Amino acid sequence: xxxxxxxxxxxxxxxxxxxxxxxxxxxxxxxxxxxxxxxxxxxxxxxxxxxxxxxxxxxxxxxxxxxxxxxxxxxxxxxxxxxxxxxxxxxxxxxxxxxxxxxxxxxxxx
Numbered sequence: 001x002x003x004x005x006x007x008x009x010x011x012x013x014x015x016x017x018x019x020x021x022x023x024x025x026x027x028x029x030x031x032x033x034x035x036x037x038x039x040x041x042x043x044x045x046x047x048x049x050x051x052x053x054x055x056x057x058x059x060x061x062x063x064x065x066x067x068x069x070x071x072x073x074x075x076x077x078x079x080x081x082x083x084x085x086x087x088x089x090x091x092x093x094x095x096x097x098x099x100x101x102x103x104x105x106x107x108x109x110x
Contacts (some may be wrong), residue, residue: 060087
């Protein structure tokens with residue numbers, strides 16, 4: 001399962017999804033992280049650079065390009081959540097703490 005999660009440089013969950021500066025793409029199988037790639041996405045900077053639809057499209061393209069099946073986050077706006085749902089991407093909200101532990105927990109839910 002491929003999961004995307006906003007992360008801080010110290011491995012914690014960034015509480016901002018749509019304004020995250022960095023995300024991790026994790027591949028989780030049999031209850032363990034098989035791969036973990038952190039990417040500087042700069043969404044916090046890009047968020048206000050254009051209309052909301054443009055930002056949502058940027059996030060959607062990124063998720064599609066990386067084959068993301070589930071997003072784990074602390075919070076996201078209803079428009080973003082609705083877009084991800086339409087894309088068939090699962091959303092797990094309310095996450096906090098260690099990002100690697102959160103993706104393993106999210107994988108168990110599926």
